[in-house]
Amino acid sequence: MNRRTFLATLPAAAIAAPAFAEATVPPARWTAGADRFERPDLHGGDRPVGASFASRTAAYGLSGAAGTAHPLATLAGIEILRKGGSAVDAAIAINACLGFLEPTSCGIGGDCYAMLWDPKAGAVMGLAGSGASPRGLDLATVRSRAKDGALPPLGAITVSVPGTVDAWGMLHARYGKLKWAELFEPAIDLAERGAPVPDIIAYYIRRALVNFRKPGAGIEEIDNALRTYAIGGEGPKAGGVFRNPDLARTYRMIAQGGRDAFYEGEIAKTIDAYFRRIGGWLRREDLAAHKGEWITPYKTDYRGVGVHALGANTQGIATLQMLNILEHFDLEAAGFQSPLSIHLQVEAKRLAYEDRARYYADPHVAKVPVDWLISKEYAAQRARLINPNGIMQGIRPGQAPSQGDTTYFTCADKDGMMVSMIQSNFRGMGSGLVADGLGFMFQDRGQLFALRDGHPNLYAPGKRPFQTIIPGFATIGDQPWMSFGVMGGDMQPQGQVQIIVNRRDHGLEIQAAGDSPRWHHEGSSQAMGEDSPGLPATGLLRLESGVPEKTRAALAAMGWTIGASDGGFGRYECIEKRMDGPDRVYAAASEMRADGCALAY
Template identity: 40%
Template sequence: MRNFEKPTRSVAVSRNTMAATSHPSATLAALQIMEAGGNAMDAAIAACAVQCVVEPGSTGIGGDCFVLYAANGSDKVIAYNGSGRTPAALTAGWFEERGLTAVPRQSPAAVTIPGAIDAWTRLHADHGRLPFGDVLAPAIRFAEEGYAITPRVHRDWSIEENVLAADPTAARIFLTGGRAPAIGEVHRQPELAETLKRIAVGGRAAFYEGPIAQDMVSYLNSLGGLHTMEDFANARGEYVDPVTTDFRGYTIHECPPNGQGIIALLILNILSRFEAKGDPQSPDRLHVEIEATRLAYAARDAWIADPDKADVPVAELLSDALADRLAAMIDLERALIDLPPFEMPLHRDTVYISVVDRDRNAVSFINSIFDSFGTGLVAPRSGVILHNRGQSFSLKPGHPNRVAPSKRPLHTIIPGMVTRNGRVEMPFGVMGGYYQALGHAHLISKVLDYGMDMQEAIDLPRVMPTSDGTKVEAESTIDSATKAELERRGFTLSPAQDPLGGAQVIRIDWDNGTLTGASESRKDGIALGV
């Protein structure tokens, strides 16, 4: 039971529908779409489209998308991989010729072909109910008529002022007098409004084959990019089989590689080897979570890549033998020293959306432009922010995630889904790039191991191991005695550079016929239902 004297909020509870997003306007749009006769897939796409407008630093139509979907309350979960590929002409040699050892952020080489619109249109055609134009209408209205800037959006926007100032179109659209718009200020994106209108009418082809694609290709080419109209026309996502693990009597579903969802399952497999008892934020429990994450992330950085281009050992990653071996390495007296090096770049921004409708269709939906405002490059006529997902590639010879033509990079964004006893139980997700796999495991463990309500679990202070040895970022709300004890064991704690992660989750109560939702307190959003 929640302590009502603490400054937090209750879970949302409803009978019919529920949406949880990181922005109030997106949550409201999802509910309005369902009230107008749309289903959960319509609502999730509508909410995401709104966030592509009102949270432009977090997501956009120039990004990628992954989705898990369970129809009519079933435990038959399907997955869609909406991640884009590199241009067919881009090779590792392109970087070698320029003396580069990593993919630069503000470079056309960081821009893979955006997969989001392909994913939206395919999922809507297969599982939606309303006309696609109706689904995009709320986003078009916000882009055209304007939207008020919320506090977290303003904070993240302000951090990227220098990045936006470096691109003429980004500066024109997203900076007012050289600065980010203030809280409460109204901002508009007329170019994006026209682009969304074209997509509303022309669907996938309007984005990948017409003037919008030409605008993106021409701009990238002017900067030295190797993108072609053929690359855009050939862009296709795909339905894939989820990967799963059993945890405390529940089945946890994730999208398979090239995403890192399988690493969330590996962390849970390691945690399942430890008894959950006492304080969920005790030094012992945080120690186990930190070490499980460090070990699992080392495996990720060594093995996760595009399965079309590399051999990814899925069975090995999900095996009891690996979980047993890694769990046995954790010593509660001291931090591990010898781990493989990390390569994963850090980033802050993504949006995650959870929706359940009257028919108990459940959607777990995530959309990202990777870093805040992606590359910071904006196509001049269409207003499309171009993501920097190509930064996730390795340039090391022989690495399975090495950049190559028409290849998808390792992806951090991961939707999650929980099922039990033949029915869907909980669509969930945790934003935050590098943090996401840990965030999934942390949330699931706190809810299923410790019986916490979802909002309490989301509100808990967070830690995140970094790519630098035993260094761990810790939010300021972590208990000082806990910090001291973790440091005594050999971890080096430093203040988190940003609030860690952003979660949304909805749980279905089949006995009472109700829905319970929770939304990240570190963001601007809310969970609401009717």
């Protein structure tokens, strides 16, 4: 039947006024150049297996796996593994690639932390690669640059010693199999040949460049940053090809001269000269004095899962504090994505973050009561403060007993080593400062120093600032289970807890556990410099659009101030060891909120 014959058989009313004629039809086409295609009435397709909201299936392999925020970095890691490299070799190669491919989140101007499963030792090892503030920058000068009681986010005042290259050197010296120089070949090749920039990374580069150019941004000079990253003056468009020959040249120096090329050689000389030229404070002596440290991770048991976290000057133990509190509530019975479950998790976060703001600092210069903070006894006290039917008011940190946009990636190898690694320049792309001809931006981690007398995180010369970047690791019994992380400032412990709850309490597999809609709570009575001013007394609870409407309405009715979904829900990668022995099986999952992927072979 042709169309004319078909229409002739329809009632006149049906032709004149079809049932959908008055329905509002949203745009059916993505506007060229737009960052988003908004159709809140539409959701993803229906998968035949697995969680209805999952974006894809985990990748499986027998010999190794890698998950990163950029497909080309993941491929580089797999190539290193296939050449016989260790998981540490792959992690270093991945990180070097991401410094070029994802400069919005990482680079050798920032710090680096790692946890890894050492199959020979049968234990989780930790590495803190965090740099200190310049020794020639005093507290009075820092306070003179403060705004509203906190350091500004940009400029030389917030630059601390980059710890990443030294961390790479320490990891390779203990666990590397391939030659050091081989690990930089993929990144050098990419930086010289160029690579298309994915959508999300391109978006954040452009946004960072806009911020750098704002009047009063406080950056001593931005010409180098614009020369390095501003393709066509505004930054790359999605799919635009980006090259960074300066970074390739810097990588060649590191490949040939090792970590000393960065901290004592030509790179250090260039950094020193640059900061002297612009009136900054970082010096060659600061770089030469830097050294990362091997540290023993802390651990708590959450319903039979050993969850590990780094102490040092990080926020890692906040994950342990939150889980210890949540252990006193039946989240499985509360229900997946239920109002009660989210309410309990957010309240646990608020309690832990009060302590985070009060006590967390560099343990080399401050007494941090970690054992008390992560104790089951203290968690029981804090859990009793939570009302399942209402929001806590006026909460404060516990009273300690008296005493005399970050990138995450993970990889695993044929020998059973699993590496959980995170590396960051902190806020945005970093400080806005790129040294002459080096091709990387310096971190602005110093913004997280406190300026209040008596605070353990008070700024001091040569001191490490409070750190937000934290890798995650979980074990079951005496065996590794998950190498995982959720990047993104103060979202990281919140995201790690949601992954563990999704997996342990709700039984989700690793890809669905990451694809599940997330919550992000902002604000506490005490802040570490990252909270926006003017938040409600109980903070702002942001929910992704996938959270059920009934849950959203119930939380609002309870009194939570619900914020818009702003993209600040972190980005996740994970490798799970499914089976061991002759047929060891790795499952690898990647973040649907980022540009990357996970692969296994």
